[in-house]
Amino acid sequence: MTQMPEDSQIDSKTKADRPSIIKLTNISFSYPGSKNKVLDCLNLNIRTGDRIGMMAPNGSGKTTLLHTIMGLCKPEAGVIEVLGNTMETEKDFTSIRSRVGLLFQDSDDQLFCPTVLDDVAFGPLNLGYSPQQAIDISRKILKNLGIEEFEESVTHRLSGGQKRLVALAAVLAMSPGILLLDEPTAGLDTAVKQKLINILNNLDITYFVISHEFDFLNAVTDNVYSMDKGKILTDDEIHVHHHEHIHKHGKHPHIHK
Ligand SMILES: Nc1ncnc2c1ncn2[C@@H]1O[C@H](COP(=O)(O)OP(=O)(O)O)[C@@H](O)[C@H]1O
Ligand SMILES: [Mg+2]
Numbered sequence: 001m002t003q004m005p006e007d008s009q010i011d012s013k014t015k016a017d018r019p020s021i022i023k024l025t026n027i028s029f030s031y032p033g034s035k036n037k038v039l040d041c042l043n044l045n046i047r048t049g050d051r052i053g054m055m056a057p058n059g060s061g062k063t064t065l066l067h068t069i070m071g072l073c074k075p076e077a078g079v080i081e082v083l084g085n086t087m088e089t090e091k092d093f094t095s096i097r098s099r100v101g102l103l104f105q106d107s108d109d110q111l112f113c114p115t116v117l118d119d120v121a122f123g124p125l126n127l128g129y130s131p132q133q134a135i136d137i138s139r140k141i142l143k144n145l146g147i148e149e150f151e152e153s154v155t156h157r158l159s160g161g162q163k164r165l166v167a168l169a170a171v172l173a174m175s176p177g178i179l180l181l182d183e184p185t186a187g188l189d190t191a192v193k194q195k196l197i198n199i200l201n202n203l204d205i206t207y208f209v210i211s212h213e214f215d216f217l218n219a220v221t222d223n224v225y226s227m228d229k230g231k232i233l234t235d236d237e238i239h240v241h242h243h244e245h246i247h248k249h250g251k252h253p254h255i256h257k
Pocket of ligand 2: 062063064105182
């Protein structure tokens with residue numbers, strides 16, 4: 001049985017008219033001391049309203065891609081445009097970091113304050129809100145995510161799933177124009193995963209989400225891309241699908257090339 005992801009509701013002409021939020025052109029990147037091009041002449045265009053999934057094997061460069069968009073990895077070639085502006089200097093990237101919300105693959109990279117409320121309020125305080133405003137914004141988001149009871153909790157003592165939601169709250173507290181989510185369901189139980197699906201489907205925000213879980217991506221995105229040899233494969237080039245297998249591991253979602 002074959003089940004294809006639903007096509008985007010928006011026809012291709014309308015899609016082409018929507019402004020680009022993130023545009024990568026011919027981006028190449030290798031880690032220092034390595035000859036392996038993790039990103040190799042990579043192109044990607046994320047437009048307003050896109051809900052794009054990304055499913056690709058471990059080590060294919062997904063996290064590196066998000067870090068490059070944020071200016072945390074510096075490409076050796078290519079152009080990064082965010083909201084129509086070319087990113088060149090550290091200052092350029094600093095100015096967009098509140099507009100582009102990255103949920104790190106490891107929540108411990110995101111959360112560094114003593115309590116949950118401090119962590120969530122950190123972003124709004126940095127944006128110039130008063131302490132009371134930052135607290136009000138944070139409480140509202142914690143409530144929307146259904147985790148207001150953790151407000152006074154010591155962040156590093158929370159479970160992995162709870163930390164994930166707090167990290168998401170910290171990102172959303174900045175009111176970003178786009179979310180980049182790096183394996184948000186890792187370590188989440190079924191109930192919290194369902195909660196995340198509901199949250200994403202109710203957010204009026206553009207996002208790009210990396211996940212190994214087909215069902216999750218199918219529930220929250222309109223397109224699923226992949227990565228291979230340092231390049232993006234769009235859904236014109238791949239077909240991510242469920243089907244029956246006779247071989248080992250066939251029960252798990254995966255990609256055939
Ligand atoms: N900090 C780093 N230094 C050197 N190599 C790295 C570093 N981070 C990742 N890599 C390498 O880059 C490749 C892509 O990694 P990554 O972007 O984390 O892939 P993915 O997120 O798809 O699993 C892998 O071969 C990985 O070993
Ligand atoms: Mg990764």
